[in-house]
């Protein structure tokens with residue numbers, strides 16, 4: 001996508017909202033391998049932004065940069081800028097505060113990964129580590145309510161989180177993320193391990209959560225993107241001379257534009273199921 005059309009898209013969406021996170025000419029490497037190149041993208045407050053595109057185009061790689069989770073991968077490196085409320089997230093100032101970055105920008109993974117602890121402790125543990133001094137019972141209830149799980153677990157808070165169904169475990173992980181009061185939730189294919197009913201529950205939950213949180217979701221499920229996302233970014237990958245693949249952002253716009261009237265032919269082909 002050329003820079004001008006990115007700017008056009010940016011301005012049309014900016015009129016609606018302010019960006020919380022921004023990628024500006026962001027390229028991400030694993031060692032010498034350039035996985036994603038020159039991404040310009042804004043994530044708007046209280047909106048859901050979906051990343052879609054074929055396997056290996058760098059959706060998860062970019063997502064993990066938004067809370068510096070890629071720092072944990074040896075050899076991973078970011079060029080260009082990622083900013084959070086206008087401040088460069090990769091500045092030294094944030095190096096010392098990386099836990100705070102990840103508290104404010106939480107993450108939910110593909111596979112539900114509750115701690116092997118009680119349902120109650122799954123919520124309380126992180127809050128305690130983050131220095132929460134308020135009423136813990138209230139926080140546990142509030143977080144489970146927000147994650148639309150309270151009614152299902154209120155009578156068994158001492159049971160292991162691992163005793164819950166997959167869909168419940170994922171909502172427990174969302175509750176755990178919410179308990180440390182983030183501003184942003186990054187969700188990497190949060191429903192791919194769930195059955196259709198649990199998937200719909202998580203999607204309903206996302207609609208409720210966006211009133212208070214900004215959400216970015218990586219999804220392979222295009223119906224899911226159309227159901228939940230306000231904005232959608234379509235990524236693709238091109239073959240490199242060395243036989244690898246390099247990801248790039250093709251088009252970023254309001255979800256209905258991406259699915260009904262995209263500007264790029266590649267987007268049209270992908271959303272109509274012609275490749276991917």
Ligand SMILES: Nc1ncnc2c1ncn2[C@@H]1O[C@H](COP(=O)(O)OP(=O)(O)OP(=O)(O)O)[C@@H](O)[C@H]1O
Nearest residue numbers: 030035054055056057058059060061062073245247
């Ligand atoms: N930890 C890593 N070390 C080295 N290369 C990696 C690592 N993680 C991802 N890659 C490479 O970076 C590229 C982008 O991968 P990424 O997982 O971000 O793509 P994706 O679009 O999320 O794919 P999928 O939809 O299959 O999850 C791929 O070529 C992948 O092999």
